[in-house]
Amino acid sequence: MKDEIEIFREFIRKKGLRNTPERETIIKEIFATHDHFDVDELYLRLKNKKKKISKPSIYRLVPYLLESGLIQEAYFEDGHFHYEHIYGHEHHCHLRCLKCGKIIEFEEKSLKKMEKKLAGKYDFAIKGHKLEVFGYCPKCKPHI
Amino acid sequence: MKDEIEIFREFIRKKGLRNTPERETIIKEIFATHDHFDVDELYLRLKNKKKKISKPSIYRLVPYLLESGLIQEAYFEDGHFHYEHIYGHEHHCHLRCLKCGKIIEFEEKSLKKMEKKLAGKYDFAIKGHKLEVFGYCPKCKPHI
DNA sequence: GTATGTGCAAATCATTTGCATTCTC
DNA sequence: GAGAATGCAAATGATTTGCACATAC
Numbered sequence: 001m002k003d004e005i006e007i008f009r010e011f012i013r014k015k016g017l018r019n020t021p022e023r024e025t026i027i028k029e030i031f032a033t034h035d036h037f038d039v040d041e042l043y044l045r046l047k048n049k050k051k052k053i054s055k056p057s058i059y060r061l062v063p064y065l066l067e068s069g070l071i072q073e074a075y076f077e078d079g080h081f082h083y084e085h086i087y088g089h090e091h092h093c094h095l096r097c098l099k100c101g102k103i104i105e106f107e108e109k110s111l112k113k114m115e116k117k118l119a120g121k122y123d124f125a126i127k128g129h130k131l132e133v134f135g136y137c138p139k140c141k142p143h144i
Numbered sequence: 145m146k147d148e149i150e151i152f153r154e155f156i157r158k159k160g161l162r163n164t165p166e167r168e169t170i171i172k173e174i175f176a177t178h179d180h181f182d183v184d185e186l187y188l189r190l191k192n193k194k195k196k197i198s199k200p201s202i203y204r205l206v207p208y209l210l211e212s213g214l215i216q217e218a219y220f221e222d223g224h225f226h227y228e229h230i231y232g233h234e235h236h237c238h239l240r241c242l243k244c245g246k247i248i249e250f251e252e253k254s255l256k257k258m259e260k261k262l263a264g265k266y267d268f269a270i271k272g273h274k275l276e277v278f279g280y281c282p283k284c285k286p287h288i
Numbered sequence: 289g290t291a292t293g294t295g296c297a298a299a300t301c302a303t304t305t306g307c308a309t310t311c312t313c
Numbered sequence: 314g315a316g317a318a319t320g321c322a323a324a325t326g327a328t329t330t331g332c333a334c335a336t337a338c
Contacts, residue, residue: 018292018337039327054295059328076220079303080327095262104266114252118239118277122248125288126279133262135270162312162317183302198320203303223328224302294335305324312317 004031004070004087011068022057027065034089036074036082075132077101086128093131099140148175148214148231155212166201171209175229180218182226219276221245230272237275243284 004027012019029046030037037045039058046053062083065071074084075094084091093111095104108131115126148171156163173190174181181189183202190197206227209215218228219238228235237255239248252275259270280288 020293020337022294052295055327056296056329057294060293076225081220095266095268097268098271106262106266108258110254110258114254115277118250119279122239122250123282123285124239124241124279125285126277127242128279129275129277131273131275133259133270133273135263135268135272138267141267141269164312164318166319196320199302200304200321201319204318290338292335292337294333296332297330298332299330300328302327303325305322307321307323308319309321310317310319313315 004028004085007070007087008065008068011064015064017064022053023061025051026053026058026061027070030065030071031085034085036084038080038082040080069127072128073130075103075130091128093133095133095135097137097140098134099136099143102137148172148229151214151231152209152212155208159208161208166197167205169195170197170202170205171214174209174215178233180226180228182224184224213271216272217274219247219274235272237277240276240278241281241284242278243280243288246281 005024008023008027009019012023025046026042029042029049029051039055039062043053043055043058062071065083066073070085070087071083072086072091074082075096076082090107092105093108095106096102111129111131115129118124119126149168152167152171153163156167169190170186173186173193173195183199183206187197187199187202206215209227210217214229214231215227216230216235218226219240220226234251236249237252239250240246255273255275259273262268263270
């Protein structure tokens, strides 16, 4: 399996854009963990490693990462998006507690079938989906 | 079936809050159409009808409307949330074109079953879900 | 060499907050 | 009458943009 950087290089070349060390640094940092990330947190991670990457560079890169299929928006919380990397990992859905914000990831294989159905019905080229289920977790349920 | 205002009055009373003409005006305007809405657009609709409602009043009301189950976040687009009313209407899912932004609504009954399954597995009190499927619409597909 | 990418500082835009006033209960 | 809600103006915070400089192709 190709690694993320190679996927990105290919994508960039196909679009006639340019690759830079900054972009590769950002991508490596994103894929250095298996966690979700958001722009600010990623920026701080890079800063801690003494990498001189500006926030605008991250913001400018994100749309390309989305378009290339390396990452996906996971959910919007605390006023900003959280992303997950989907290349090389299975995409997952999120179960969120409305009170404490706790998030549990789960899989739902049946959605693949649904995507196929929608693709046929509406003649779309489906690229993915985002499912968020919300409610109250065991701890918070009693205190609603 | 009780109307939205009554649901809201009951909710407000239970929480020990106060109802106001401003709040009722906003709620009536939200439910005056069957469409989605966002805060800014709602504010302008009210303004056009010569209602003197400030944006902060809308922003301060939204969390209560969410909590009372009258509305739900539908999707985040153009830098802000779009809401849908769910009381008295079936909740629906969204199919979005990544290129032109076109949005198609569809139903997916199987998600009810999934909610039940999750409720059992994680001991959550499930209140709802949000599903967004994305891809390219028939018109945009050829131009990716 | 040219056009793209970068970092910085400033601008934007949705949302939130402080506060004096008004209103609901 | 006390505590909430409102409107206004100002603050906040994520994201975007203008611009001069650097650099990939």
